[in-house]
Amino acid sequence: MLVLFCLSWWRLIGVFGDSVSVMEGDSVTLYTDLTEICEDEDLLWKYGAENSLIVQINRENQISSIYDDVPDGRFRDRLKLDDQTGSLTITNTTTEHAGVYELHISGAKRSSKTFSVSVYARLPVPVISSNSSQCSSSSSSNCSLVCSAVNVSHVTLSWYKGNSLLSSISVSDLSISLSLPLEVEYQDKNTYSCVLNNPISNQTQHLDITHLCHTSCSEPDPNSTSQQDSPLKVLIAAAAAGSLLIVAVIGIFCICRKCKTTDQEVQSVCRTQALL
Numbered sequence: 001m002l003v004l005f006c007l008s009w010w011r012l013i014g015v016f017g018d019s020v021s022v023m024e025g026d027s028v029t030l031y032t033d034l035t036e037i038c039e040d041e042d043l044l045w046k047y048g049a050e051n052s053l054i055v056q057i058n059r060e061n062q063i064s065s066i067y068d069d070v071p072d073g074r075f076r077d078r079l080k081l082d083d084q085t086g087s088l089t090i091t092n093t094t095t096e097h098a099g100v101y102e103l104h105i106s107g108a109k110r111s112s113k114t115f116s117v118s119v120y121a122r123l124p125v126p127v128i129s130s131n132s133s134q135c136s137s138s139s140s141s142n143c144s145l146v147c148s149a150v151n152v153s154h155v156t157l158s159w160y161k162g163n164s165l166l167s168s169i170s171v172s173d174l175s176i177s178l179s180l181p182l183e184v185e186y187q188d189k190n191t192y193s194c195v196l197n198n199p200i201s202n203q204t205q206h207l208d209i210t211h212l213c214h215t216s217c218s219e220p221d222p223n224s225t226s227q228q229d230s231p232l233k234v235l236i237a238a239a240a241a242g243s244l245l246i247v248a249v250i251g252i253f254c255i256c257r258k259c260k261t262t263d264q265e266v267q268s269v270c271r272t273q274a275l276l
């Protein structure tokens, strides 16, 4: 009877693989689809191209072994086993845990199942900035913007106007920096957003036209104008400051002299100083 019950579960285990996606740092469970492991069954979990044995369950001898040091320690302290069903959980995943996992069940009948696990990195919020190099040259009614995301892989970066897609750019394997331009009119009242997404998550940045376009594009940058001052202008400014100082010194000098001398003497001293 028990054997019959167990045999009925064999059919649930197909040879076709399951695709499983997980966000980096999260846990992922690979389900055997067994309600329990039968008496005479051996269960093996293998990982990767080298078929490294990571878990072995021998129900008859009541032995469960986790080999989390193969192939290179990437599974250390990260494997959890459900002793009743044999389902395997990988905790705190990193992109190193992506790959193919194989479940082999042997006993009265043999069966196996493969799992293709994809681990996606957490996405940064994309950054919108004005492409200020274009401000002076292009027509003044348009504002040039660029949305960017650094060190990303397996993502798509897109511009949306309301809910409609305007443009997008994708990257697959490599971890690179992406940027996508957008031209808007200063007076544009539509809502624009830049979205970075991978197959399991997305991050959105909304465009604030008033802030980004009006401050850095239409107004001159006060820092850059001060740097353009000619040496002559600087000299004149210094001279002006210097003469102010001299006048102040004369003033103080005259007030002090007033205590000890007559008005006439003060006036003559002051006249002499002024002539200098």
Ligand SMILES: *[C@@H]1O[C@H](CO)[C@@H](O)[C@H](O)[C@H]1NC(C)=O
Residues within 6 Å of the ligand: 092, 094
């Ligand atoms: C998850 O793994 C990272 C390294 O990959 C480690 O720095 C972090 O402490 C781990 N977090 C937990 C909760 O174990």
Ligand SMILES: *[C@@H]1O[C@H](CO)[C@@H](O)[C@H](O)[C@H]1NC(C)=O
Residues within 6 Å of the ligand: 131, 133, 134, 144, 146, 179, 180, 181
């Ligand atoms: C900014 O505009 C210039 C001029 O059109 C262009 O060459 C450059 O690629 C733009 N920068 C970005 C990040 O799109």
Ligand SMILES: *[C@@H]1O[C@H](CO)[C@@H](O)[C@H](O)[C@H]1NC(C)=O
Residues within 6 Å of the ligand: 195, 197, 201, 202
């Ligand atoms: C972003 O993800 C949310 C769910 O988290 C989804 O509702 C939304 O449609 C996604 N947006 C895009 C543009 O993919």
